[in-house]
Amino acid sequence: MTSAISLGPAVTRRAQARLGLLLVLPTLALTVVFFLIPLVTAFFYSFVDYDGISENPTFVGFGNFVEMFNDPEVWHALGNNLVWIFFGTIGPVAIGFGIAVLLSGVKRGSVVYRLVFFFPYVLPGVAIAVVWGWIYSPRSGWLNQTLEAVGLGALRHGWLGEPGIALYAVLVTAIWAVTGFCVVVFLSALGNVDPELVDAARIDGANAMQRSWYVVLPQIMPVFLMVVTLTLISGFGVFDIIYVMTAGGPANSTNVLGIYAYQNAFTLNRIGYATTIALLITALSIPFAIALNRLQRRLSLEGA
Amino acid sequence: MTTLVERPMGRQQDPDGGEAHVTVTREPVAGRRKSGRSLAESLGRHTVLTVLALFTAFPVLLIVSTALKTPADVRVNPFGLFSSFSFENLATAWTVGRFGEYAWNSVLLSVPTTILVVLLSTAAGYAFARLQFWGRGVLFSLIMLGLLVPFFTYMIPLYFELKTIGLLDTLLGVILVMTTGGLAFGTFFMRSFFLNLPSELEQAARVDGCSEFGIFWRVMLPLVRPGMLALAVFMFLYTWNEFLIPLLYLPGGELRPLTTGLYMFTAGRAIDIGPMAAGTLITILPVLLVFLVLQRQVTQGFLAGAVKG
Numbered sequence: 001m002t003s004a005i006s007l008g009p010a011v012t013r014r015a016q017a018r019l020g021l022l023l024v025l026p027t028l029a030l031t032v033v034f035f036l037i038p039l040v041t042a043f044f045y046s047f048v049d050y051d052g053i054s055e056n057p058t059f060v061g062f063g064n065f066v067e068m069f070n071d072p073e074v075w076h077a078l079g080n081n082l083v084w085i086f087f088g089t090i091g092p093v094a095i096g097f098g099i100a101v102l103l104s105g106v107k108r109g110s111v112v113y114r115l116v117f118f119f120p121y122v123l124p125g126v127a128i129a130v131v132w133g134w135i136y137s138p139r140s141g142w143l144n145q146t147l148e149a150v151g152l153g154a155l156r157h158g159w160l161g162e163p164g165i166a167l168y169a170v171l172v173t174a175i176w177a178v179t180g181f182c183v184v185v186f187l188s189a190l191g192n193v194d195p196e197l198v199d200a201a202r203i204d205g206a207n208a209m210q211r212s213w214y215v216v217l218p219q220i221m222p223v224f225l226m227v228v229t230l231t232l233i234s235g236f237g238v239f240d241i242i243y244v245m246t247a248g249g250p251a252n253s254t255n256v257l258g259i260y261a262y263q264n265a266f267t268l269n270r271i272g273y274a275t276t277i278a279l280l281i282t283a284l285s286i287p288f289a290i291a292l293n294r295l296q297r298r299l300s301l302e303g304a
Numbered sequence: 305m306t307t308l309v310e311r312p313m314g315r316q317q318d319p320d321g322g323e324a325h326v327t328v329t330r331e332p333v334a335g336r337r338k339s340g341r342s343l344a345e346s347l348g349r350h351t352v353l354t355v356l357a358l359f360t361a362f363p364v365l366l367i368v369s370t371a372l373k374t375p376a377d378v379r380v381n382p383f384g385l386f387s388s389f390s391f392e393n394l395a396t397a398w399t400v401g402r403f404g405e406y407a408w409n410s411v412l413l414s415v416p417t418t419i420l421v422v423l424l425s426t427a428a429g430y431a432f433a434r435l436q437f438w439g440r441g442v443l444f445s446l447i448m449l450g451l452l453v454p455f456f457t458y459m460i461p462l463y464f465e466l467k468t469i470g471l472l473d474t475l476l477g478v479i480l481v482m483t484t485g486g487l488a489f490g491t492f493f494m495r496s497f498f499l500n501l502p503s504e505l506e507q508a509a510r511v512d513g514c515s516e517f518g519i520f521w522r523v524m525l526p527l528v529r530p531g532m533l534a535l536a537v538f539m540f541l542y543t544w545n546e547f548l549i550p551l552l553y554l555p556g557g558e559l560r561p562l563t564t565g566l567y568m569f570t571a572g573r574a575i576d577i578g579p580m581a582a583g584t585l586i587t588i589l590p591v592l593l594v595f596l597v598l599q600r601q602v603t604q605g606f607l608a609g610a611v612k613g
Binding site for chain 2: 012013015016017018019020021023024026027028030031033034035036037038039041042044045052099102103105106109112113115116117118119120121122123124125126127128130131132133134135140142145146176179180181184185188236237239240243244257258261265266271274275278279281282285286289290293
């Protein structure tokens, strides 16, 4: 900090310190009250048994953690989280990359395509869940009616009511909702790909598939990794689409950790245990959040 | 550079440099054959993209068309395009389905939250970007921690904290929780805008005898208006769409916004599809409008906001 010719550095420094604290104060106060205090309390809750209504918390040491690791439903929900993350990442990234490659060669109407593809991403999860719930509905749903109409009536299913299928049906909805985001990110990354290299590969006889895989993809790798990490993190955070479409059912077949924590806290009144499960979600997603942070810093450095 | 010349006018946001470049490097001999193939290729691209776009748009079109049919038409012809047009389903949802109340609650939650986040994170973003003060690094890290920690981690303790301080089941409580949720990202977002401004501006103003606050208010603030707008659009959509926070912290049901209202309306009952589609349409209508009018800000905000997940 040089500057402050008219006032002198000491005066400027004091004025800056005062203004700085003043401007940060409201944000800091809210962060402390509505984020840091409950965050610290969460660690306390994970060591107690508490029904949330009357009884005072009872200290149980590592009891909640021991119970969590022995609770088959936790493992089952975690398994669903992993299935969700696997398909919920591969699906949108692959489809989104494909659409972006197709779209990057389009001149006419590319804005319209982009709007259409991105729109589901800004819709409220509840609205998405409600509409797809209707599409999947066993008797009057659009999907079954269409299957019937085209002579594939044998493929009719109670999409959200059959334990073996429900999770994948909900996944299709989630992939539908997220893909447009990948399209837009990849499209802007593709804009920075060196066209000379792509043309060179074309002249050397590389087909579209090979050009995408060997020439384009390596150039947009940081963006690619960022999108993958981002979808991974949101995979641990999934809540509203599953909650509204199936509430974790049927027979817990679509249960994920977030919903299991919610159920424990607000239907079973097991506050301490629910918080412990929530901490497990944190433990799983924080490494990816840190990786994402690194990637983004690298990307912004490259962009500058 | 050549691609810039070759590119057909304007439309700088279209990353179509690759295709435009082909014309430059094309071999004269193979020219005719290639242009024939590229026409076919372009047709192919459009066909595939159109099919995918229709698939993407279909659920939204289904909502709109069903909501605007007559109830009788919905019953007879639930999936066809409309052969009739009426606002009856919307009226039913608005009054009987209480979506009028829900919409008002959504406004009462989203608008103040958006304003608060934009104002507070602009102030904090400026301080962290351009002012020297004690504890700057530590305070910034504390606030940025919010970008790292999932909401699940502290949602349950926050419930009991709100109960203790009397903010559970109040609009104010939800506004403050959502505002805090937006501040980490907002501060980060606005800070990057302030970091990009040249420091000569600041020094010139200081030489002219401008106070530190004056530099912020009169010199810097007008320059980050595009950032504030993008943040406002992003925050509005985020708060409008938020489901879990009102579900948790407005348990009474009187103050329900559209998201939890729509959930309660459709959950656990045989649904009358007309009003349900109408309720869904009411829920997404502001999103649709904001998106169409301010698409650039939406994309910008969401691309940056994706940090929050």
